[in-house]
Amino acid sequence: MKSNLNLIWITLVFVGLSGCASMSGDECATSDWTAIGYEDGARGHTTERFSQHRKACAKHGITPNFTAYQTGRDQGLVEYCQPGRGFDVGSSGGQYNGVCSANLEGDFLDAYNAGFHLYSLRRNVNHATSSINSKERELERIEDKTKQKEAALISDETTTEQRIILLADLKDLSERTGQLETEIKDLYAVRARYQVELENYQVAVSDFGY
DSSP states (O other): OHHHHHHHHHHHHHHHHHOGGGOOHHHHHHOOHHHHHHHHHHTTOOTHHHHHHHHHHHTTTOOOOHHHHHHHHHHHHHHHTSHHHHHHHHHTTOOOOSOSOHHHHHHHHHHHHHHHHHHHHHHHHHHHHHHHHHHHHHHHHHHHHHHHHHHHHTOTTOOHHHHHHHHHHHHHHHHHHHHHHHHHHHHHHHHHHHHHHHHHHHHHHTTSOO
16 A cells, blocks of 8 residues: 555656646556546545546547546545645635535535635735835835925926926825825724734634644
8 A cells, every 4th residue: 555655646746747737648648547636636626627637638639547537536635625734725825616525524614714714814914014015105205206396396496387386296295195194004003903813813723733
């Protein structure tokens, strides 16, 4: 049994390197379809994945061994449908495609949902941080524009008409500065709240044992 597993994993390495979507005729003819099915199952792929293999090999006039593929996929799904894998998939923002059997899906989904909630909390913090950074960069650009227009306003070369336009521009820039400062302050408060939620959940999820 151990030697068979070693053979499967060796085959998986070659399959992963070659990429099934572009399998050559030799690869289609010589591939271990049980190993390929195992790999696809262990990655949570649906049976649509076999259709992709079949189409790739059809170009070379070769029909993959579906029975062997399905046998391997069933074995791979047992590995995939464990709670630990479900949590990993969820916490990375991955999608679950309903591939687990009824006796494994309940625990898998509980773990997946726990992981996905963690992912969502992290995403909230990251989104708030991104928004803060974006608005702070805009604020810096406005400050630079303000300095430039203030310098132009007091320049001896600036005409009266130009000063009127500059004063209007400075008023708009000042209003936008106030808006940004308020938005940034609010975002810092929002991010702090998200951060507390994330930290509390990280403590809770550490007890789940995933």
